[in-house]
Amino acid sequence: MNKKKIYIGVSGLARTGKNLFCDIAVKQLKEKYNLTAKTFALAYELKNDCREFVWNKLGIDVFTEKTEEKNVIRPLLVWYGGVKRKQTSGKYWTNLLKSRLDEDTSEVNLISDIRYCEYTNDEVQWIQNKLEGNLIHISKYTYGFPTNGRHIKVKNDKTKKIFTDPPNSEEATNDPKVKMFADYKIEWEDVGGTNLINNEYLNEQVKLALETILK
Numbered sequence: 001m002n003k004k005k006i007y008i009g010v011s012g013l014a015r016t017g018k019n020l021f022c023d024i025a026v027k028q029l030k031e032k033y034n035l036t037a038k039t040f041a042l043a044y045e046l047k048n049d050c051r052e053f054v055w056n057k058l059g060i061d062v063f064t065e066k067t068e069e070k071n072v073i074r075p076l077l078v079w080y081g082g083v084k085r086k087q088t089s090g091k092y093w094t095n096l097l098k099s100r101l102d103e104d105t106s107e108v109n110l111i112s113d114i115r116y117c118e119y120t121n122d123e124v125q126w127i128q129n130k131l132e133g134n135l136i137h138i139s140k141y142t143y144g145f146p147t148n149g150r151h152i153k154v155k156n157d158k159t160k161k162i163f164t165d166p167p168n169s170e171e172a173t174n175d176p177k178v179k180m181f182a183d184y185k186i187e188w189e190d191v192g193g194t195n196l197i198n199n200e201y202l203n204e205q206v207k208l209a210l211e212t213i214l215k
Helices: 018-033 042-058 067-087 092-103 123-130 169-180 200-214
Strands: 006-012 037-040 108-114 134-147 150-153 160-163 184-189
Touching: 006 018, 006 123, 006 169, 018 037, 018 108, 018 134, 018 200, 037 092, 042 067, 042 092, 042 108, 067 092, 092 123, 108 123, 123 134, 134 169, 134 200, 184 200
Parallel strands: 006 108, 006 134, 037 108, 134 184
Antiparallel strands: 134 150, 134 160
């Protein structure tokens, strides 16, 4: 295996399990490949960039876990993130993250939130071309059946897969573009439950993805 650092970008709609994939991948990379791995997020760079301003003006820590506080600052973060993307043709946040990646000593870096393929050197091109890495796209579904023009989600009915819907128009527009360029696509079932990092089915999906991109 090539000794240079390995980069893996992970994409997909919100709530499809991107962070879960990274958690399982970090575990498997150590156990199966004896590789050290660490997960990074472009969203961290956005929050960190706004942290001082938001605290001084609103008295809220951008890394808060309180839902009501997240709802207050989300519009500001979305607006600022979009402005910096436009000013730099999509490169502002990837440039910030690249500095941290260069300092990290892990053998594998996973970036858990690749969302855009809008500009010439956007997040997808950054992963695949600049970092010479691979992009994984994740879709999540449950099972159900059609009735009166609608779909009823039924866990154990294998009639039809019903995929997670985009949470907003921005993701609805951008996710298909990103998926089109993915090196590996995962469609996994919403298995529910707890301790998902050790779930046999999910671990098999991650195992297949890693085997493909690391061969």
